[in-house]
Amino acid sequence: MVRSSTDIELLRRSQLLNSCLLVIGLLMAAAVIAGVGLGRGDWRLGDLTLLPALALLLGGGWLLAAYLFSRVRRYTVAGSLVIAFVLLALALAIYLLPGYTLALLPFACIPVALAALLLSRPAVYLATLATLGALAGAAALAGELPPPALALGLPPPGAALSAASGAVALGFLALILAPLRGELARLLGQLQHGEAAALAAADDRLAAELARDAAQADLEERERNFDTVLQHVSDGVIAINPAGKVVRANATARELWVEITGGDLIGQRFDQLRATLMGPTAPTQFVDIVELPRDEAAGGEGYTHVLLDRRERARLTRLRGELLSLLADEMRNPLTSMVTALEMTLGQNLPEGADRVLVGARRSGQRLLELVTTMLEINQLEHNPNALRRAPLPLRPILDAGIAQTTPLQHQGAVQVVVEYSGDGVVLIDGERVRRAFVHLLEHALRQSPPYSTVQVRTECQSDVMAVRISDQGPGLTPQQRELLFDQRVMPDERKAPALGLAFSKLVVETHGGRVMVESSGSHGSTYLFTLPLAPRDVL
Secondary structure, rough: OOOOOHHHHHEEEEEEEEHHHHHHHHHHHHHHHHHHHHHHHHOOHHOOOOHHHHHHHHHHHHHHHHHHHHHHOOHHHHHHHHHHHHHHHHHHHHHEEEEEEEHHHHHHHHHHEEEEEEEEOHHHHHHHHHHHHHHHHHHHHHHOOOOOOOOOOOOOHHHHHHHHHHHHHHHHHHHHHHHHHHHHHHHHHHHHHHHHHHHHHHHHHHHHHOOHHHHHHHHHHHHHHHHHHHHOOOEEEEEOOOEEEEEEEHHHHHHHHHHHHHOOOOOOOOHHHHHHHEEEEEHHOOOEEEOOOOOOOHOOOOOOOEEEEEEHHHHHHHHHHHHHHHHHHHHHHHHHHHHHHHHHHOOOOOOOOOOHHHHHHHHHHHHHHHHHHHHHHHHHHHHHHOOOOOOOEEEEHHHHHHHHHHHHHHHHHHEEEEEEOOOOOOOEEHHHHHHHHHHHHHHHHHOOOOOOOEEEEEEEEEOOOEEEEEEEOOOOOOOHHHOOOOOOOOOOHOOOOOOOHHHHHHHHHHHHHOOOOOEEEOOOOOOOOOOOEEEEOOOO
């Protein structure tokens, strides 16, 4: 199978050598037949004299050797043997037939043409010199040593014989050079095809370079935009090279490191950075390190870690808590005094109708005092969940107390509370805070209920939790209202529920390890479900 240009060249030489050997063999056979026929009138192999028989045997062996060398792909040696055979045959013909020298001279071009086809370019010059030497040597040998007389019956030399001999030589030369012309045409075609392929490759390379430059420019633009964004984010972002050192960092990361250590972040080892940021100091207790997915294409220069800086959020949360505590403390004492004064006044002799006004004022003051207390407890539980005073208690008495507390609201809205205790258990809870959380949920259900409807309170003891369901017959809640129901940052008119009470309920239940959920079809009724873990047996 042809696999390369070298294989093509070897195949061409092999075919040309086979053609030359075939033609020479046929010419030898024709010469023998012609010589015997001219000398005897008929021919038989036994009629050959010793010298022609030896010459025939030597020539056959010579050609056989050339054929064997070509079979083992030694084409240079085989070609040299063929050219040497042609030279010896030409010199022998000139020596034996000196009168026909002019007629044999055109055949002197054949060795040169064979050298051009079978061997290298220097071999053409060597073949030319060898041909001239063989012709001169044969002529000189014929002058010094007269050749034997051959009775071949050839026509006498003359212009006609020379012309015929020249025509035959030209024919052989044409047969030899025709493959060379085809080879030149093939090489020219390959050259033109190679030039066209080179031009196409150059165009493709130019297009690829332009596309690469455009992609590189786009990538650089994206990186600049990305870096610009990173310089303005509130968290730090750093890049770690394969050696474990910081090679890139945005402004937030640099400022954070300067604030903590006072040095430059670039060049710091990542293990040292992690140890510093994970330390117990105040500036680092609200800083976390998050690893980003590795980008192998970035060559180690891509951003690898985010420094989550929650210090500002913690500071704002602390300030909010301090403000709430300050406001609540400032409001609690005046409110307590006001409610106490109203209660004392109600026992005196007052004008007609004044009691009703004072009762409303006392109720509003008591409600405001409860809201202030709720604000304080929300702030306390957010900062210290261990503030709960837990004890193993049955849940049913706590729910009964909460239902009794909402009796005025039940009478006011003409709504009846129906209780179904299908299970009971001991829970490890802060009884007072759980009662207030239940009251806030129950009051919300009562406010959502139309007059002369019912609110159902049902308990269920599951595998490891106690579940409490509060179901009303109100208009229901939309998905957006359900999502914002327990968010204390949302105004009441945006969710149709008090802001602090439900937030307090959710915080108390979740701090106990339970969950609060709302189920509503959005058209008729809602169910408020909260769960509390049952007390472990070793606590009972």
